[in-house]
Amino acid sequence: MTTAMPATPFADPAPAQRLERAAxxxxxxxxxxxxxxxxxxxxxxxxxxxxxGASVFTGASETLRLSGIDEDINGSGRYEAIKPRVLxxxxxxxxxxxxxxxxxxxxxxxxxxxxxxxxxLVIASGTGSQLPGYAGGAARAIWIxxxxxVVPDLGTALRRVEDHCLPLESARTQEAYxxxxxxxxxxxxxxxxxxxxxxxxLLREAIGF
Numbered sequence: 001m002t003t004a005m006p007a008t009p010f011a012d013p014a015p016a017q018r019l020e021r022a023a024x025x026x027x028x029x030x031x032x033x034x035x036x037x038x039x040x041x042x043x044x045x046x047x048x049x050x051x052x053g054a055s056v057f058t059g060a061s062e063t064l065r066l067s068g069i070d071e072d073i074n075g076s077g078r079y080e081a082i083k084p085r086v087l088x089x090x091x092x093x094x095x096x097x098x099x100x101x102x103x104x105x106x107x108x109x110x111x112x113x114x115x116x117x118x119x120x121l122v123i124a125s126g127t128g129s130q131l132p133g134y135a136g137g138a139a140r141a142i143w144i145x146x147x148x149x150v151v152p153d154l155g156t157a158l159r160r161v162e163d164h165c166l167p168l169e170s171a172r173t174q175e176a177y178x179x180x181x182x183x184x185x186x187x188x189x190x191x192x193x194x195x196x197x198x199x200x201x202l203l204r205e206a207i208g209f
Contacts, residue, residue, distance in 0.1 A: 104137040
């Protein structure tokens with residue numbers, strides 16, 4: 001049985017003015033950004049943003065799972081979905097492809113652990129499989145970010161990773177795989193130097209961790 005995690009301030013959606021401040025900073029740092037009402041709007045927008053037939057990798061994300069975006073990408077047949085291919089591979093014979101395919105898709109879709117009001121994205125990972133694509137390997141990156149993930153600065157973002165995201169993710173992996181998670185790799189994206197490559201869909205509602 002999963003033990004309920006206590007609520008923290010990091011679970012509260014940021015108010016409109018903080019979302020606007022973060023969006024303005026993201027734009028100044030070279031990211032595209034759209035503020036949307038909810039996960040349903042993000043789900044529809046993701047479909048608009050990804051061309052049919054594109055190779056797409058989805059990073060592990062409760063936001064994608066809860067919104068239905070993960071299933072839209074990996075189960076709809078509209079795209080060349082990379083995750084199902086990787087999961088079906090033999091871990092020894094297919095090791096090279098399991099490493100390469102997620103690193104350079106046409107599009108990578110995921111979420112973040114925190115978004116600062118100064119326009120930085122913070123992504124934590126146990127395995128690092130999604131990080132090469134986020135950092136620049138994918139031709140395009142799309143992040144869906146709930147309003148509760150907006151924090152004032154990088155220091156607060158790192159506290160959110162350790163104090164909020166990690167306990168929740170560890171509870172999930174303990175139930176699913178029998179072992180806790182860990183922040184083995186941490187990626188901080190401060191700016192995007194290729195205009196149009198990175199898009200943040202910032203929601204007014206809370207979703208995910």
